[in-house]
Amino acid sequence: MVLLNAIVSGILFGGSLALLAYGLNLCFGVVQVIHFFYGQCVMLGLYIIYSATVLWHIPLIVSCLIAVAAIIILNVVVQLAVVQPLLKAPMINQFLALASIMTILENSAMGIWGATYKGVPISLPVLTIGEIYIRTSNLIAFVGCLIVVGLLYLFLNKTYTGLAIRATAQDKEMASLTGMNPRIVYVITLALVGALAGVVAAFFVPIYPVHPHFGGPFTVMAFVIVILGGMGNLAGGFLAAFIIGVVTMVVSFLTIPEGGPIAVYLIFLVVIVFRPQGLLGVRERTG
Amino acid sequence: MKRLANLPTGALLFILLLAIIFPFAPLSLYYTHVMILIFIWAAVTTAWSYMARFGMISLCHGAWMGIAAYTSVLLFNFYHLSPWMGMWLGLLGVAIAAGVIGYACFRFGLIGHYFAVTTLVITELVALVIIAFRHITGGRLGLSVKPLGTAPLYFQFESKVPFYFAALALLLLSLYIWRKIDQSKAQKALAAIGEDEVAASSIGINVVRYKTGVAVISALVTGMGGIVYGQYIMYLNPITMVSIGASLVIVFMGILGGMLTLWGPMVGAILMTGLQEYIRIAYGTVLMGWAWVAYGVIIVVMIIFLPEGLHGTLIEALHKRRMRKAARV
Numbered sequence: 001m002v003l004l005n006a007i008v009s010g011i012l013f014g015g016s017l018a019l020l021a022y023g024l025n026l027c028f029g030v031v032q033v034i035h036f037f038y039g040q041c042v043m044l045g046l047y048i049i050y051s052a053t054v055l056w057h058i059p060l061i062v063s064c065l066i067a068v069a070a071i072i073i074l075n076v077v078v079q080l081a082v083v084q085p086l087l088k089a090p091m092i093n094q095f096l097a098l099a100s101i102m103t104i105l106e107n108s109a110m111g112i113w114g115a116t117y118k119g120v121p122i123s124l125p126v127l128t129i130g131e132i133y134i135r136t137s138n139l140i141a142f143v144g145c146l147i148v149v150g151l152l153y154l155f156l157n158k159t160y161t162g163l164a165i166r167a168t169a170q171d172k173e174m175a176s177l178t179g180m181n182p183r184i185v186y187v188i189t190l191a192l193v194g195a196l197a198g199v200v201a202a203f204f205v206p207i208y209p210v211h212p213h214f215g216g217p218f219t220v221m222a223f224v225i226v227i228l229g230g231m232g233n234l235a236g237g238f239l240a241a242f243i244i245g246v247v248t249m250v251v252s253f254l255t256i257p258e259g260g261p262i263a264v265y266l267i268f269l270v271v272i273v274f275r276p277q278g279l280l281g282v283r284e285r286t287g
Numbered sequence: 288m289k290r291l292a293n294l295p296t297g298a299l300l301f302i303l304l305l306a307i308i309f310p311f312a313p314l315s316l317y318y319t320h321v322m323i324l325i326f327i328w329a330a331v332t333t334a335w336s337y338m339a340r341f342g343m344i345s346l347c348h349g350a351w352m353g354i355a356a357y358t359s360v361l362l363f364n365f366y367h368l369s370p371w372m373g374m375w376l377g378l379l380g381v382a383i384a385a386g387v388i389g390y391a392c393f394r395f396g397l398i399g400h401y402f403a404v405t406t407l408v409i410t411e412l413v414a415l416v417i418i419a420f421r422h423i424t425g426g427r428l429g430l431s432v433k434p435l436g437t438a439p440l441y442f443q444f445e446s447k448v449p450f451y452f453a454a455l456a457l458l459l460l461s462l463y464i465w466r467k468i469d470q471s472k473a474q475k476a477l478a479a480i481g482e483d484e485v486a487a488s489s490i491g492i493n494v495v496r497y498k499t500g501v502a503v504i505s506a507l508v509t510g511m512g513g514i515v516y517g518q519y520i521m522y523l524n525p526i527t528m529v530s531i532g533a534s535l536v537i538v539f540m541g542i543l544g545g546m547l548t549l550w551g552p553m554v555g556a557i558l559m560t561g562l563q564e565y566i567r568i569a570y571g572t573v574l575m576g577w578a579w580v581a582y583g584v585i586i587v588v589m590i591i592f593l594p595e596g597l598h599g600t601l602i603e604a605l606h607k608r609r610m611r612k613a614a615r616v
Contacts, residue, residue, distance in 0.1 A: 034400060085591050091400045092344050096542065097590045099535060104583035111576040216531060220411055223404065258419035265412040272405055273395050 001131045006253035007246055008132055014245025015142035016200060019149055020218060021225035021237040023196035029169045029232035030189040033083055034091075036098035038197060038222055039215030040105040041071050045201025046210035047109055050118045060120070064205070068198030075194030079187055102219070110212040119209030137206035144203050148196070149238070165189055169232065217261065221248075224268040230278025240279060310451045317568075319447045325560045326454035327516050330461040332540040332552035334508035337468055337501050339538075339546040341481040342398070347388075347406035349533030350413040351506040352513025355381045356523050357417060357424060359514050360432050363441065365423075370442040374514045378507055385506030389499040398484065407531060414529040429524035432517065442518045450519045457515055458553075461508050465549055468504075473497055539586050545596020554598040 020038065027035040045067040052063030078101060086094045124136040156162040167175040168185045176182050208214070225244050229236030244264055252260030271278070310319050335348050358377035362368040388409060397405055418426045425431075437445045444450060468474055476497050479487040488494045517523050527533060536559070544555025559582065566578045593600045 034404070082587055082591070089590075089594070092342070092403060093590050093594060095400045095403055096344070096538065097587050100539070100583040100586040100590070103532075103535060103539075104580050104587075107576040107579040107583070111580065217411075220408060224408070227404075256419055258415045262412060262415050262419065265408050265415070268408050269391075269405065269412075272397065272401065273391050276395070276397070276401065 003250065003253065005132055006249045008134060009138060010246035010249030011242060012134070012138040012142040012245075013249060014242035015145040016203060017221060017225055017245050018238050018241035019145040019196060019200050019203075020222040021229070021241050022149055022152060022234060023193045023200075024222045025226050025229070025232060025234055025237045026165075026189060026196075027193045028226065029234075030165055031079075031083065031186050033094050034098065034223075035193060036095060036219065037078075037102040037105055037215070038193075039217065039219030040102050040109075041074065041194060041197035041215070042201045042204065042218055043109060043210060043212070043215035044074070044105060045071050045198045046204060046208070046214065047113050047118065049201060049205050050120055050210065051113075053120050054118075060122075060205070064198075064202035067201055068195055071198040071201070072191045072194040075190040075197075076187055079190040083186070083190075084183070102215075106212050106215070113212070115212060117209040117211050120205050122206040124206055135207075141203035141207060145200070148199055152192075152196070153234075161188060165192075221261075221264065224264055227268060227276075228271050228278055233278060236278050306455055310448045316447060319451055321561065321564045323447065323451050323454045323519060324564070325557050326451075326458045327512050327519075328537075328540060328560050329553040329556035330454070330458040331509050331512035332537050332544075332556050333458070333461040333465055333549075334505045334512070335537050336541050336546040336552045337465060337505040337508075339541055341477040341498075341501070343481075343498065343502070344399075344403045344538065345406045345502070345505070346403055346531070346534045346538065347410045347413070348506075348509045348537045349529050349531075350410045351381050351385065351509040352516065352533070353413055353417065353523070353525065353529035354384060354513075355510030356513035356517035356528070357430065360430060360517050360523060361423065364430070364433050369440055370514065370518055371440070374442075374511070377514060378510050381506050381510035382503050385503045386499060389502035390495065393495045393498040393502075396484070407534070410529065410531055410534050414525045417525040417529060424525070427524075427526060429522055432521040432523075434521065443521075450515070453515050454519070457508075457511055460511075462549065462553075464504060464508060468501065469549070473501065477501060539582060542586055542589060542596055545599030545602075547595060547599050548602055551596050551598040555596065558597075 020042070024035050024038050027033060027038075048067040048070050049060070049063045052058040052066055053060050056063075058066070078098075082097050082101065083094065086097055122137075124140075127134045127136060127139065154162075156166055164175070164180045164185055165188065167178070168180060168182055172182055175185070221244065225240045226237055228244065229238070229240035244267075247263055247267065248260035250260075251263040252258075309322060331348060331352065335345060338345050355374070355377035358380050359370045359373035362373035362376060363370055388406075392402055392405055417424050421427075432443070435441055435443050437443065439449075468477075476487070476492045479490075479492060480494050480497060484494055513528070516528075540555035540559050541552050542555070543558060544553065545551030563575070563578060566574055589596065595603060
């Protein structure tokens with residue numbers, strides 16, 4: 001019965017992970033850059049919400065919107081100042097540049113907010129269904145993230161801008177031939193990715209207290225999901241998020257808290273060596 | 288190009304002589320401490336560049352340092368095995384880990400950022416395993432070496448001078464191996480592999496063997512760096528030594544100085560360690576975080592404008608000037 005509890009919380013965790021991985025995947029699919037400071041964006045969003053609500057007494061909803069806006073601006077600035085000049089550079093240079101931004105964000109957070117845990121005090125009730133306990137905050141995050149994923153899907157498939165993003169992801173030259181400016185599409189994509197990170201931060205507020213190194217594990221986790229589902233494969237990423245969520249929770253429950261991430265990383269190593277195209281991906285490489 | 292990358296023998300010997308008499312100069316002990324750190328990091332970064340200069344950007348060198356250092360220190364703390372013996376077991380562990388992981392990565396053609404990300408996950412994995420076995424390793428709190436005072440048989444000294452020479456020897460070894468690789472057939476093979484793996488294997492180069500070989504050598508020297516560091520500081524911590532942060536420090540030093548030349552990684556290590564120590568002493572730990580922010584910005588700017596690093600760019604500029612002069616004459 002306790003194991004069932006772990007599985008349920010794993011599925012709920014998977015919802016947030018799905019949204020995280022969706023952003024990373026979108027960035028990889030469209031701009032073809034690994035968004036290496038993605039978890040750090042979430043971390044920054046949490047800090048901004050904390051400052052706004054606890055220190056400046058702004059209502060929670062408003063401060064969440066402020067955080068989303070701030071993360072969008074950050075991502076657009078990074079896109080224009082760092083990614084754009086490096087688009088033609090080797091992938092590894094882009095990767096290292098974004099890794100440096102990760103260092104910049106973590107240490108800035110350390111300098112501004114200090115190394116201690118900070119959290120917004122919100123207490124939500126715990127639901128009980130039979131013998132299964134569900135934290136309302138996790139449930140809200142789960143439902144909220146699924147709704148946002150749904151909205152994103154509609155945006156990418158039904159609106160003109162969304163179609164332009166998908167077209168650029170599929171064939172950049174062809175898309176620009178038909179009059180879409182890839183630069184603008186990239187900026188829009190990064191803004192969207194930033195918005196997703198901000199939304200994840202908003203849903204994480206009642207669940208986690210934040211500290212400067214909060215983001216790292218989430219970046220790696222989202223990355224593992226993206227690889228597992230196949231890079232650029234949004235449906236695969238969605239499925240993989242739930243697998244990873246359940247594995248993390250169940251293994252952590254059965255062994256020690258570190259067991260979950262260790263199992264996830266081992267899965268990652270096996271997948272990247274033996275099935276680099278991911279669970280649902282199509283093998284493209286011939287080497 | 289090759290001659291330019293190397294200083295004349297006379298100058299080299301002079302610098303070496305200066306390095307040897309340095310710890311006996313009437314200077315504060317603190318400078319010896321800074322030099323030891325610089326030597327260790329320069330050796331490790333040079334070892335990292337064995338791979339990086341051929342396009343294999345590894346983010347798990349912190350893990351190699353950690354595996355070697357933890358093995359040797361744990362054997363000493365629990366079984367009273369001298370680090371002089373334990374270090375071989377630690378290095379064996381590192382060699383096996385690097386060999387297995389390298390073989391798996393290279394056999395299945397993980398290159399570029401895929402390789403970088405895989406090594407990153409390995410780093411996190413090693414750090415988490417160390418944290419998970421907290422009843423042995425002390426977990427996040429770190430692990431102290433049992434102090435014995437001055438005990439040469441156990442690689443413990445109260446004076447900094449023996450560590451100074453150990454670190455200097457390690458640096459010289461690391462540079463020597465760089466030269467050896469550079470002069471050997473492996474350099475040509477690895478350069479070809481770095482350009483195009485498929486083409487290289489089609490002319491009969493055993494891609495997996497060369498790449499795994501250089502990965503193991505690089506990991507071994509890095510492991511030695513970890514052991515010297517552990518014995519000198521007498522304290523190991525999975526966060527500062529093994530996790531992403533530590534591995535990124537090595538990468539940053541390499542990029543800052545330039546990973547393509549012999550002296551590049553050393554220039555990077557001198558600049559970063561020196562600056563870090565200066566800021567720590569002059570402004571205290573509060574500013575350390577902001578120093579890292581500044582490093583991050585500098586690295587981003589370097590990657591965009593000077594992808595060859597400070598030393599690499601300087602060499603290139605000198606080379607161009609000489610070529611122009613030669614053309615004029």
